Amino acid sequence: MAWDFETDPAFQSELDWIDKFVREECEPLDYVVGNPYDVANDKRNALIKPLQARVRDRKLWACHLGPDLGGPGYGQVKLALINEILGRSISAPIVFGCQAPDSGNGEILARYGTQEQKDRFLKPLLENEIVSCFSMTEPQGGSDPKVFKTRAELIGKEWVINGEKWFSSNAKFASFLIVMAVSEPEATPYRRMSMFVVPADTPGINIIRNVGMREGSEGTHAYIRYEDVRIPEDHILGGRGQAFEVAQTRLGGGRIHHCMRTMGQIRMAFDMMCERVLSRETQGERLADKQMVQEKIADSWVEMEQFRLLLLRTAWLIDKHNDYQKVRKDIAAIKIAMPKVLHDVASRALLLHGALGVSTEMPFARQVIDSYYLGMGDGPTEVHKLTLAKQILRGYQPSDDLFPTRHMPKEREHAFQKYGEFASLTDDEI
Secondary structure: OOOOOOOOHHHHHHHHHHHHHHHHHHHHHOOOOOOOOOOOOHHHHHHHHHHHHHHHHOOOOOOOOOHHHOOOOOOHHHHHHHHHHHOOOOOHHHHOOOOOOHHHHHHHHHHHOOHHHHHHHHHHHHOOOOOEEEEOOOOOOOOOHHHOOOEEEEEOOEEEEEEEEEEEEOOOOOOEEEEEEEOOOOOOHHHOEEEEEEEOOOOOEEEEEEEOOOOOOOOOEEEEEEEEEEEEHHHEEOOOOOHHHHHHHHHHHHHHHHHHHHHHHHHHHHHHHHHHHHHOEEOOEEHHHOHHHHHHHHHHHHHHHHHHHHHHHHHHHHHHHOOHHHHHHHHHHHHHHHHHHHHHHHHHHHHHOHHHHHOOOOOHHHHHHHHHHHOOOOOOHHHHHHHHHHHHHOOOOOOOOOOOOOOOOHHHHHHHHHHHHHOOOOOOOO
């Protein structure tokens, strides 16, 4: 039997190195690097590439990958412990080669790509020579991809794609896009679509505008119109009509990785909150000595630790089963918990910093807005609640004993049936 909440000393030393490296190198980098996904930017490359080399030398590059793809094969639990450190910094994931959406897109190519696709797209992606885009969401689709309208028609030896997508992450920097489109319009709802890899320089890819996720942020989520975009027949990923399977392979990992990195943001907000209340005095005493402040600290710690334990347990289950579908319920649960915990902890940190908390000097207003974004990305919270409830209820059977004992729990009825003869006896008679 194994039941352990400790990190082995050898790996803890790696975590300690990562923590110091992120604090001293990556967090300061966030203020000067610009967009870390802009691989064509000379300043970005001058700052990031030397740090990536140090990570490679430490054998911590692309920790989400198995040895067959050049990673250390750490598994999800160790990756969670790493990502909660990397999540503090915008630049850190790309410095360590495990940034979204490239990590999920790489998983798709690794599982479903042909050897030619892997050589052309996956290899440079894993080296961070290029970045990629995941182009799935549609303006009218929302959380129901069954109503997607973007079409891919096979004409001769080419797929011709027409339609609109939005919130296509990092399209402005991407060398290729992974696009989900209807290729089998007469099929059943979950067999109508296929997944395609589309080089970014293909004619007909028109970025209408780049949308930011909050006021003042750089727009990197593209609103794209695909107009007669022609790609070779072999640029399909997986089989025809297999897009849902391909997407769930990607989204299962993507969801838990978002949770891992968000844990880093939650921890950062909590640490800043604690430092604030210990250093700030008002009305003759520290904020930390006021009971209402202590309540906020206690509530935040409990929510944060509950979320972290659920996250690590889910990561452990993925390592155990090596199948996202078998851990679907648990992934849904952490996806539900994530935005609320970030929102609550960041909101308390914001309030305890006063006017400073709502300014751009602090990260809390951004984190609060991000909590809403995280509650919608990779499937909205409400949909994950439905998934979770359905998965839970599959483990139960309906009661067929409605009368006359409908107000008596079965356990109590069973007790009376088994031990009823003792009910009327006194202690002396027993």
